[in-house]
Amino acid sequence: MAKNNWNLMDPIDVWNCIRDGSIKVFPNGYLDKDICKYLIRNLFLNELKFSREEILNIDSRFLSRYQLGGTRKFIPKGTFEIINFCFPELEIKEWELKNVPNGFWTVEENRTRFIKWVFEKENLSPSKISDIRKI
Numbered sequence: 001m002a003k004n005n006w007n008l009m010d011p012i013d014v015w016n017c018i019r020d021g022s023i024k025v026f027p028n029g030y031l032d033k034d035i036c037k038y039l040i041r042n043l044f045l046n047e048l049k050f051s052r053e054e055i056l057n058i059d060s061r062f063l064s065r066y067q068l069g070g071t072r073k074f075i076p077k078g079t080f081e082i083i084n085f086c087f088p089e090l091e092i093k094e095w096e097l098k099n100v101p102n103g104f105w106t107v108e109e110n111r112t113r114f115i116k117w118v119f120e121k122e123n124l125s126p127s128k129i130s131d132i133r134k135i
Contacts, residue, residue, distance in 0.1 A: 011035045012042055018067045026070055036071035040086045052090055055083060057098045
């Protein structure tokens with residue numbers, strides 16, 4: 001296919017050309033953050049039909065397994081950032097991931113957010129000593 005026709009193709013069709021070996025990589029200048037988000041959402045929701053929990057269990061190498069490693073040049077780095085960028089409706093918290101980002105627990109604000117989240121999720125009261133002991 002002529003170079004100038006790539007932009008006329010649906011991103012999934014171009015990605016399928018990579019997957020079937022017709023081309024080796026996405027054409028130069030083809031990808032942008034919106035196309036990357038579209039491809040990743042398509043992979044997770046339409047092809048793999050991942051649930052929220054399955055999305056939270058991916059690791060940093062996951063996209064490369066599906067010939068989408070190059071998308072990391074255009075989207076945020078790190079598993080949490082990728083999921084948060086591509087699936088803002090999930091409203092995930094870092095501690096919900098299979099692997100919490102490095103250094104996350106060393107920040108006091110993160111620990112405080114987590115404790116507040118647990119109290120809210122479990123419908124507990126921080127003023128009741130029995131609830132604090134449950135935690």
